[in-house]
Amino acid sequence: MDAEKASAADTSFFELFQIEPSVDIHLPSLEATYHRLSLKLHPDCNTHADLKTRLHSLEQTAQLNRAYATLSNPQRRALYLLKIYGINLEDSQNPLQAPLSFLNHMLELREQLQQASLSRQTDKLENLERFATEAMEKKLELGCQCLRDGLGHGPPEKLQQAALHLVCVRYWQRFLEDVECFQEELSS
Amino acid sequence: MSELLQIREPKKPSPPTQAVGIDLGTTHSLVATVAQGQPTCLVADEEDALLLPSVVHYSANGSVVVGKYAKQLASQFPEDTLSSVKRFMGKNRSDVDAMQLKTYRLAPGEGPLAFQVSGGPAVSPVEVSAEILRILKQRACAALSSKITQAVITVPAYFDNAQRQATQDAGKLAGLEVLRLLNEPTAAALAYGLQSKKQGCFVVFDLGGGTFDISILKLKEGIFEVKATAGDSALGGDDFDLSIAQALLQKWDIEVPTPFQKYVLLEAARQLKERLSHETKVEIRFEAHVAEITREDLRQWIAPFFKRIHFACKRALKDAGLAKEDIQAIVLVGGSTRMPCVQSWVEEIFGKPGLAEVDPEKVVAMGAAIQAQLLCGATKDSELLLLDVIPLSLGLETMGGMVEKLLLRNSTLPAKATQLFTTFQDGQSGMDIHVVQGEREMAKDCRSLAKFHLKGIPPMAAGLARVEVGFSVDANGLLSVEAHELATGIQQRVVVQPSHGLSEEDIEQMLKASIRHAQEDIFSRLLAEQQMEAKRMLAELSKQMGEHSECLSVEEASALSEAAKQLETLLETTQEAAKLRNAILALDNQAKNFTERIMNSSINSVLQGHSMSEF
Numbered sequence: 019m020d021a022e023k024a025s026a027a028d029t030s031f032f033e034l035f036q037i038e039p040s041v042d043i044h045l046p047s048l049e050a051t052y053h054r055l056s057l058k059l060h061p062d063c064n065t066h067a068d069l070k071t072r073l074h075s076l077e078q079t080a081q082l083n084r085a086y087a088t089l090s091n092p093q094r095r096a097l098y099l100l101k102i103y104g105i106n107l108e109d110s111q112n113p114l115q116a117p118l119s120f121l122n123h124m125l126e127l128r129e130q131l132q133q134a135s136l137s138r139q140t141d142k143l144e145n146l147e148r149f150a151t152e153a154m155e156k157k158l159e160l161g162c163q164c165l166r167d168g169l170g171h172g173p174p175e176k177l178q179q180a181a182l183h184l185v186c187v188r189y190w191q192r193f194l195e196d197v198e199c200f201q202e203e204l205s206s
Numbered sequence: 207m208s209e210l211l212q213i214r215e216p217k218k219p220s221p222p223t224q225a226v227g228i229d230l231g232t233t234h235s236l237v238a239t240v241a242q243g244q245p246t247c248l249v250a251d252e253e254d255a256l257l258l259p260s261v262v263h264y265s266a267n268g269s270v271v272v273g274k275y276a277k278q279l280a281s282q283f284p285e286d287t288l289s290s291v292k293r294f295m296g297k298n299r300s301d302v303d304a305m306q307l308k309t310y311r312l313a314p315g316e317g318p319l320a321f322q323v324s325g326g327p328a329v330s331p332v333e334v335s336a337e338i339l340r341i342l343k344q345r346a347c348a349a350l351s352s353k354i355t356q357a358v359i360t361v362p363a364y365f366d367n368a369q370r371q372a373t374q375d376a377g378k379l380a381g382l383e384v385l386r387l388l389n390e391p392t393a394a395a396l397a398y399g400l401q402s403k404k405q406g407c408f409v410v411f412d413l414g415g416g417t418f419d420i421s422i423l424k425l426k427e428g429i430f431e432v433k434a435t436a437g438d439s440a441l442g443g444d445d446f447d448l449s450i451a452q453a454l455l456q457k458w459d460i461e462v463p464t465p466f467q468k469y470v471l472l473e474a475a476r477q478l479k480e481r482l483s484h485e486t487k488v489e490i491r492f493e494a495h496v497a498e499i500t501r502e503d504l505r506q507w508i509a510p511f512f513k514r515i516h517f518a519c520k521r522a523l524k525d526a527g528l529a530k531e532d533i534q535a536i537v538l539v540g541g542s543t544r545m546p547c548v549q550s551w552v553e554e555i556f557g558k559p560g561l562a563e564v565d566p567e568k569v570v571a572m573g574a575a576i577q578a579q580l581l582c583g584a585t586k587d588s589e590l591l592l593l594d595v596i597p598l599s600l601g602l603e604t605m606g607g608m609v610e611k612l613l614l615r616n617s618t619l620p621a622k623a624t625q626l627f628t629t630f631q632d633g634q635s636g637m638d639i640h641v642v643q644g645e646r647e648m649a650k651d652c653r654s655l656a657k658f659h660l661k662g663i664p665p666m667a668a669g670l671a672r673v674e675v676g677f678s679v680d681a682n683g684l685l686s687v688e689a690h691e692l693a694t695g696i697q698q699r700v701v702v703q704p705s706h707g708l709s710e711e712d713i714e715q716m717l718k719a720s721i722r723h724a725q726e727d728i729f730s731r732l733l734a735e736q737q738m739e740a741k742r743m744l745a746e747l748s749k750q751m752g753e754h755s756e757c758l759s760v761e762e763a764s765a766l767s768e769a770a771k772q773l774e775t776l777l778e779t780t781q782e783a784a785k786l787r788n789a790i791l792a793l794d795n796q797a798k799n800f801t802e803r804i805m806n807s808s809i810n811s812v813l814q815g816h817s818m819s820e821f
Contacts, residue, residue: 049426053426053427053431056429057429057591060591060593061620062580062591062592062681063591065580065581065582065583066583076620079620080620080621080622080678083617083618083619083621084621084622086618087617087618195645195647196647198521198645199645199647202517205514205516206513
């Protein structure tokens with residue numbers, strides 16, 4: 019994807035926070051901007067305004083909240099950046115496949131997960147959780163590194179690589195969600 | 207779609223009215239206001255008590271008693287004295303099973319959940335809650351010598367959409383404009399944070415009579431930002447009482463047959479639990495049985511609940527992206543946090559003891575009062591803002607019964623999200639939209655919020671139609687959904703209302719009825735209700751007969767008109783509610799075929815459930 023395409027795409031979340039699209043952002047200043055804008059826009063801070071203003075402020079606040087949720091989370095931020103550069107991983111029409119070896123590994127782990135939950139081994143579940151969390155963080159960092167190299171005028175294949183890493187991150191995330199469901203079942 | 211978000215009209219300057227904060231609790235309720243800048247709880251019950259027991263007694267003569275006196279009547283009339291109704295808010299019949307030791311009589315048959323009581327028709331949990339709110343409103347009016355019409359009512363953060371809706375309905379039914387449904391832990395954090403003026407990340411650990419919430423908040427320069435919330439809307443001191451009672455029954459190897467015995471045993475269990483907060487061992491008696499119970503016994507009996515609480519705390523920390531070391535302090539809220547055993551759980555989970563600097567039983571009502579003050583416009587726009595979250599993910603059922611989440615749990619309010627869906631059969635003309643709430647992958651494991659059918663998609667090949675579904679959650683945590691087909695602009699909006707919720711008309715009707723209720727005269731109240739019902743029915747019938755004359759033969763139409771005229775005459779002449787009731791039922795019965803035909807003629811099919819096979 020070239021820079022032209024990037025600029026034409028929707029960069030509004032970054033614009034809203036008045037920062038350049040980037041993998042690494044300074045979280046405390048992002049938060050400070052979020053608070054400042056919330057105090058200005060939030061309907062609860064505009065109880066004296068007329069109805070139209072408050073409806074408008076509601077729309078804007080919802081958008082601000084979505085932008086902050088996206089930019090403040092490294093994984094969502096990376097996915098959003100990829101989208102800006104033309105790779106939309108949420109597009110189900112055009113799914114990107116994870117490598118076969120990775121999928122095999124996932125299958126194996128899922129079997130372990132099933133067994134651990136059937137035999138009610140909470141410590142086993144915790145080990146799997148820890149393992150998956152670390153693996154996910156590692157993949158995310160790899161993805162972010164490729165993104166850093168590929169953004170702007172970097173080589174386009176870097177973006178493809180980033181996308182592949184992020185697809186794997188999603189597999190890990192779903193795995194962790196399942197671990198949580200099993201943990202919840204065991205706790206009640 | 208924004209007009210669905212129930213934003214209030216701007217205030218006109220009017221005589222001073224005060225908005226109050228109400229903690230509508232499982233075991234007791236409080237009302238508070240802000241006086242001279244300080245949140246203060248008001249007298250809510252007899253003998254200057256601030257805590258109003260959330261107990262409502264329905265007498266055979268039709269009068270309703272709330273609070274301490276109601277509680278005193280409970281041993282004599284266990285079946286007509288309702289407590290802990292908060293547990294039933296927004297619930298279906300099928301949700302209610304594990305209450306085997308409770309003394310309620312559920313009204314038989316299908317339809318919304320209701321309790322049979324003497325002196326009148328069955329009452330729903332919403333109506334019972336409204337009785338409590340009405341008393342709180344009256345007491346607040348008396349204490350402040352001013353008119354109270356607006357209130358912030360607190361709900362457990364983990365309440366789902368149906369439970370929130372039910373609470374809002376109860377408020378309206380009590381004649382209150384509900385400025386906001388405020389999450390209890392957030393309210394507590396507001397009161398605590400303003401008092402202590404501390405900054406940083408805090409945990410609010412709220413274990414009350416019937417619900418458990420944990421919220422993690424970040425306090426920074428006037429912004430109270432909820433980072434994550436988790437909990438269990440059916441876990442609290444009541445469950446401890448039940449466990450204790452069951453353990454005692456087992457210990458003595460006895461069965462408890464009568465409602466009275468159940469009541470006595472549960473009351474003994476509650477007292478045992480409370481006394482063990484101050485003493486290390488306590489003797490308990492029940493009829494001929496005696497036992498000495500230690501703190502250790504109690505700890506073992508309620509140990510199964512620790513797992514659930516631990517899981518919720520762990521999940522909240524994870525969702526907030528924090529470790530327990532990042533937490534500055536744990537604020538304890540709710541009566542059950544007085545138990546030494548619960549305090550030791552808190553320490554075990556977070557590695558430091560919890561704080562109870564502000565009275566754990568009053569702190570929620572005080573926070574609600576502060577928020578009420580901010581929202582009613584009494585203060586100038588201030589640099590104080592609460593940012594709360596949705597407790598449970600919201601999504602749609604897709605192919606194969608899977609859930610596509612549109613808004614993830616812990617999204618900040620107000621929140622909006624849209625998602626595109628497409629048809630999967632050639633020429634598919636409709637699409638079922640099934641809205642669910644919860645974390646599970648399969649729709650059947652989540653809470654179903656609403657089903658509606660988007661009609662009139664123009665025939666095209668599979669995968670070409672573009673249906674955009676939009677979710678909006680307002681500041682009360684209440685959801686509205688809209689769907690439209692992008693090519694044709696066909697659009698449908700739904701404010702998600704549980705099937706067992708009340709419609710606006712229901713509320714209005716009940717409100718009108720409750721004006722008479724103030725006379726405390728059951729006969730005039732019953733009559734007024736029936737008169738209202740008769741009028742409503744006559745108006746509705748004449749409207750439907752005008753609009754759908756094609757559904758009636760000439761003979762049927764004249765017979766119906768004749769019957770309607772009779773009811774009209776009776777309405778003006780009789781003072782007997784029962785007579786009127788019978789006439790209403792008779793007319794209803796006679797009109798049944800007619801109304802069924804109208805229903806079938808598809809006008810109301812929009813909200814009917816359909817199979818997901820067309821999706």
